[in-house]
Amino acid sequence: MNPASRTFERVAPERVAKALEALKDVLKEGQVKRDEASLDAYARDESDSGVYPPDVVLLPEDTAQVSAIFKACQAHGVPFTPCGARSGKSGGSLPLRGGVAVSLERMNRIRAISSEDLTAVVEPGVVTGDLMKAVEAQGLFYPPDPNSWEVCTLGGNVAENAGGPRALKYGVTRDYVIGLEWVMPDGEVLRVGRRTIKGVAGYDLVGLFVGSEGTLGVATEITVQLIPLPRQVMTALVVFPSVLHAARGVSAVLAAGILPRCLELIDEVAVQAIVHRGSFQFPTGTGAALIAEVDGNTPEGVFAELKQLGDLCEAQGATQTxxxxxxxxxxxxxxxxxxxSPALRALKAAKISEDIVVPRSKIPDIIEQLKRMGADLGLTVATYGHAGDGNLHANILYDGPSQRPLVEEALRRMLELTVALGGTITGEHGVGHAKREYLALEQAPALLDLQRRLKAFFDPSGLLNPEKIFPALKRS
Amino acid sequence: MNPASRTFERVAPERVAKALEALKDVLKEGQVKRDEASLDAYARDESDSGVYPPDVVLLPEDTAQVSAIFKACQAHGVPFTPCGARSGKSGGSLPLRGGVAVSLERMNRIRAISSEDLTAVVEPGVVTGDLMKAVEAQGLFYPPDPNSWEVCTLGGNVAENAGGPRALKYGVTRDYVIGLEWVMPDGEVLRVGRRTIKGVAGYDLVGLFVGSEGTLGVATEITVQLIPLPRQVMTALVVFPSVLHAARGVSAVLAAGILPRCLELIDEVAVQAIVHRGSFQFPTGTGAALIAEVDGNTPEGVFAELKQLGDLCEAQGATQTxxxxxxxxxxxxxxxxxxxSPALRALKAAKISEDIVVPRSKIPDIIEQLKRMGADLGLTVATYGHAGDGNLHANILYDGPSQRPLVEEALRRMLELTVALGGTITGEHGVGHAKREYLALEQAPALLDLQRRLKAFFDPSGLLNPEKIFPALKRS
Structure with a gap:
């Protein structure tokens, strides 16, 4: 069943009214939005998985307000769903049962950057790119770089454990978050983690909360560690006759002990889409390409590494670096x-994008299997993304709603092929709403059950961000 | 109150007998040890926090046996405590209430190393140094390097989230563990995590389990990610007139954007202890020293970085590199x-060693404050360790049991000073038994309560590794 087509029982409006009544001395007028345009704006994200308007959008400006909102929703049985930039790709911030959309966007101050401690403290609504620029101005580096870095927020990155091209060398959001101020589902405010780089006191709740997709609480302050900004960066386009040549190039580079900071794959369909949009001129004969980026502290070292990378790719058939x-x-x-992503969208009436991951050695296999599957079903499959760590964005292009059943079939096959190769159904976008019915392909019933019980441990009422991550339980 | 002096109610022997009876068809004769020497050997670790013999030592050889042992202990109300090399520094593997010591030491096979996928799969009893050597022989690198790497095991490293000198550049155990086969406290076997480098499907239970100090279950298989082995490593001894000069050298290096893979501090007392033992000849006039290690892929780049590091230290008063x-x-x-550590032990009848962490900018402050505190109390304090990430091993040397109350006072003051500077009471050794009564210095009652409830969620009977991490609840 297509999760995107499901409807969910919405909360009764009078409960929402009671929760708002309880909050009338907590929030100012401009912090409560009920107009049609606002409800519509907060009804969607970048996942193409439906439109689910909240009953009201609340815009807290501090931790105490977030806590008060959570408490009021719990007291009156109102579902509440945190959100940030709404740039997520898995529907994690969609208010499926209506109720309250709690947007953290106004908590957007960078509270501190310490070049001595190599840390920064931010509010959840800070745009990722704003933090990057602020720390880079001080010779520091915050590596996680989701493609939406110009708009997405640190709070969203924490919720989804966002990755990006640089994850290959530098890891993902959870590798940088060391401390959180966290509002629990019942509104209690806790500080978890630490301000130091190392630390093992007590259970690693930071590890558990990062990537919990807004279902176990919400961050109202985030402490991240930083690293020194690499002084040299070089970027190259490596051109291949076909995507399989490019995939073999990726394997050859990694097997040789080179760890570029990014190694991004662009397949035939994606190359054509970029050309079609007029965004870039590829050399004649480009069947596929890699964008390779290498960093370090000396120009000689960086150039030598990029040169070696180019040579290894040319040995696998690359025609130019x-x-x-x-x-x-x-x-x-x-x-x-x-x-x-937008260029592919322009090729056909519709597309869905998955972010599968396979063990690195299986990259050529999955690309080949997905092409074959696309051919079998008569659908165009485009594969691109963070090939270096095995995280591919596999897109299915189609003509519109009439093809949706075929697309669902393709999606299921894609995820089955991924899991059969030892992979995972999501590398960085999260499960959210879009993939919940597929999680059981990868995780055993006992593991799903444990996680459902863990969610109930933290949120017994289930009112925080309902209907996410885990497959819907069958009604008996 | 000194936790090390406490006694705990031991389990009734007849319960243990019943559990063993239930296991008689599961374990072979050589897997059950009840002789005096074995019970004594499994009664202690490297934490100097007391001697707590189990009633029996069980040596499972596969996951099914571990699961059966856990089930039998739960069925008969027998406390059970996992252990590995017993090289821990916080008493995490001490069977405080007696019962069963479950040693994973016989599950010691490296199951797979994949140079293509950059992963390895190991059993928990594999000695960390054996894995390091095996992967390095293939041009790969497993960076976490607790000082006990020659004897400690991966299972213990996972339980404690072990660090080491290289954590400065490469992070700690949890940064490398991507998947676990995990035996839950009730004996259920789950696979959590993944085989791919990236992945965000479901809650990050790997993050929660790594560092849970054997209180939430035990790993029976560990999948780690590897990185390419850096091709060049250079190591230097930087000599300073005093520890404060050295601490300022650390700050200067990090502030300049250099990230050595190790930056280890050795203070005056530690220098003298090494000299006294005849282990190393320091240049005349060495008051303190740093061991700096830099790595990379080209000799020129690595040498240039080490040269710059030496120059920065010399600007802070270093006399030689x-x-x-x-x-x-x-x-x-x-x-x-x-x-x-052994050399300091030889200087005085007794010592305790703490592994505190402060924000990096506070390293000179904490060193100064600890020296002053030692002078106040008439105790010798030695400070050394992973200064680059703020993780210091602060040792208090003393004359024997008569000074123990004074030492307890010094320990409490040390941890209070650490927390007051924004630090944590343990960077890599864990809380275990040795520090449980101090965790409340750092963590709020609500956070302690949440973690206690989480422990009860996973282990309602509390039989797995009892009396660890969290402060004993006051009897009313």
């Missing part, structure tokens, strides 16, 4: 990478 | 580092 000569060439390469 | 010229010189430096 074009090194960006300046910042504007480099920006153009990355702009081409970022345009893939 | 002695670069190890070959592997044997490098080994001698690290051997000097590893001998500090």
């Amino acid at each position: 074009l090194v960006a000569q300046d910042a504007s060439q480099r920006d153009r390469l990355w702009a081409a990478r970022r345009v893939i | 002695l670069v190890a010229q070959d592997a044997s010189q490098r080994d001698r430096l690290w051997a000097a580092r590893r001998v500090i």
